[in-house]
Amino acid sequence: MVDAFYIRKYGGPKVLERGQVPALALGPRDVRIRVHAASVNPLDLRIRQGDLKVLLPYRFPLVMGNDCSGVVTEVGQEVGRFRVGDAVYTRLPESRIGTFAEETVADEAAVAPKPTALSHVEAASLPLVILTAQQFLTEAAALKRGQSVLIHAGAGAVGSVAIQLAKHMGLHVVTTVSGRNVSFVQGVGADTVIDRQARRFEDVVRGMDAVLDSVGMANLLRSFNCVKPGATVVSIADGPDVALAKKLHVSALLWPVFWAMSARPNAAARRAGARYRYLFMRADGRQLESLNSLIENGSVRPHVDSVFPFEETPQAIARVEEGKANGKVVIRMCAD
Structure with missing residues (x-):
């Protein structure tokens, strides 16, 4: 079981719950990621409220969260780009979201190596x-x-x-x-x-x-x-x-x-x-990796507004909902 924040119906802030959910199955091309940090996006609010249910017909319970940074803990048998222990970051495909959790699973095609110049908090703010x-x-x-x-x-x-x-x-x-x-x-x-x-x-x-x-x-x-x-x-x-x-x-x-x-x-x-x-952006690990050099050389710098511990995920979401954040709001699951 995995500790996570999820919803069982669409609605306002009160529909967000914390609890144990079953660990996700690992497909042959998937990687399992121990989430170190995840960021909150306006997209998360729209998903929670049901604004996108025609476009994205999710099933409940739905673990929230679209992007994260962490460390690979398991790889599928057909995975060739990553190994256990690799530091990575990702924007999950819209059909498989769920980064407000201790761990998540992603197709390796959506994953990129984490820029070495960034902490997990900084990296989680970007995908x-x-x-x-x-x-x-x-x-x-x-x-x-x-x-x-x-x-x-x-x-x-x-x-x-x-x-x-x-x-x-x-x-x-x-x-x-x-x-x-x-x-x-x-x-x-x-x-x-x-x-x-x-x-x-x-x-x-x-x-x-x-x-x-x-x-x-x-x-x-x-x-x-x-x-x-x-x-x-x-x-x-x-x-x-x-x-x-x-x-x-x-x-x-x-x-x-x-x-x-x-x-x-x-x-x-x-x-x-x-x-x-x-524009509804697509998850693309190769494209994300192609931008790492701009991050490493300082051409693109992440801007983090605030960082909340995992147990304060509702407060992190509320900070984004206020509309006053400059840069990203990030949830930290564990230390780098």
Whole structure:
């Protein structure tokens, strides 16, 4: 049995329980990981609340948590990349989440060696956000050196990493933050910072090649005023589209629902001569490993807002739910 935080139904903070759950079976291509630290993501809140139950039809009880860092304790018979004792980090595939626990099991394809420069706490803060940022910059928006990008909520977990990756790629980075975070995002590389409490960003930003929105529908729609024709506007918050429904094998009977949810940003994209995409990042251990060199040389630095012991997992989730964290909230299961 494994000590874990899980839910037996969707709902608010009170549905989260702590208890013993059966240890997961190990498949031939799986690795078992002793979790040293796991991070809390806004995605965890949406899963707990049932916001994604059409996309991700989980079974209960559901152990929460999407990414972690730890040490391999067992490998399947077909595993070739990892051995017992290896320090690793991972964003679990969306169909097999469960990192708020003493241990988890993951397909080796989703796992990467932990950067040696990072502690487990620091490493746990990165997989989901760095993969989201990388897939936005290089795939969804397919940006090239010299182009420009508007990254909303630059002091947030995804935003701060996206700024650093964008600067490494040679992009001009504009970001929006609240006034207290201006110096923070300047410190991670933003070229132009808009204090959203003082100015409307669409009044001063023009000609962007791409936008990353993690705020919500109203902010997303305003962002189309900031782009040039041919630009790409990407949401990781509101507006899931039919392409996502197809990717996650949602029944075709529900595609009209996704068409409706993305109708407003798609209409705004047509008016602006731009393209709209909804990004739901994929777990990819090889891609995660390819970014290790940027972490090792300091081009990308993790930003941890706060660390909670395992028994205070509900408080860690509450910290994210407040919406005031700068960087990631991490749960520590055991010392490095």
